[in-house]
Amino acid sequence: MPKYYEDKEEDGRACGGVREDLRQCLLESPCVLQENKSPKQCLKEGHCRSLQMTFFACKRSMVSVCGVFSANSLA
DSSP: OOGGGSSOOOOOSTTHHHHHHHHHHHHTSHHHHTTOOOHHHHHHTTTTHHHHHHHHHHHHHTBOTTSSBOHHHHO
């Protein structure tokens, strides 16, 4: 189960749970801990790729084909 379900407050931002999991994955990665690189740099190098793709898919799902925000994303 994703970590964001365990003892977390509700994040009001869109895709907040996936965002938090991606953040934790990057901060706990060997790239950050052992190589002392920034999380942004590690993300560019391909660490936590599956969570990154899930996060981008979540964000994309909020925008309709017409390029406007869908009604469900604003609720």
